[in-house]
Amino acid sequence: MSKSFTSVWLREPRKATSPGRSRQEIVRAAVELLDEEGLNGLSMRKLGAKLSAGATSLYWYVANKDELLELAYDEVWAAMTVPDPDEVGWRESATVLAYSMRQAMLRHPWSADLLGRLPALGPNAMHVADRMRRMFKVAGFSGMDIDFANATLTAYVFGMTSPEVAWDATMGDKDYDADEMRASVARAAAQFPDLLERINMTSYDDPRAVRAMAFDFGLLSVLDGLERRLAT
Incomplete structure (x- = not known):
């Protein structure tokens, strides 16, 4: 039954x-x-x-x-912003949503463990979903491609942010010595020259800043790819 x-x-x-x-x-x-x-x-x-x-x-x-x-x-979804795509354009709407979605997950890290586990049927989640459909309609997608574009954007945000949430939860409060950690990783990567080249760079990057830049890079790439798909 x-x-x-x-x-x-x-x-x-x-x-x-x-x-x-x-x-x-x-x-x-x-x-x-x-x-x-x-x-x-x-x-x-x-x-x-x-x-x-x-x-x-x-x-x-x-x-x-x-x-x-x-x-x-559903309160996590309430923290997400989706500007009206008819007023600001679909790319601006998608960009604002992506950044606010990432920030909502970082502010409420427990929400990352609920993705796919619980139905998102609350009014706030429904509002975001409805605006997203409108967003990709305005872009020029139709039919199932609207859903595929939705899935592409959310999968990118969830995929980039969930490991960041996990890192902050397990490693973020540990005061590791940066030089010692880098030396340990260099020993593990001794047989991989391309990795060693990155590890041995002279600059010490703030991990949070690097993650933010990586998110920027990836989001622009995703939106460029969706726009290119529309053009073809």
């Missing part, structure tokens, strides 16, 4: 059971807890304690932790 698809967004939200308590308040607290402790740090018990409420009372608003995560996940 097939399993029924469920989502917190497919039913009307329940009204608050007490003054001052609302689903919006619960979601804000959940996002704060996720930002502080990550996915593993979120539990109904911890959230109840943060709100000075029993965990049982939270189940009035959500059936389980996944539904709570759906609500929190």
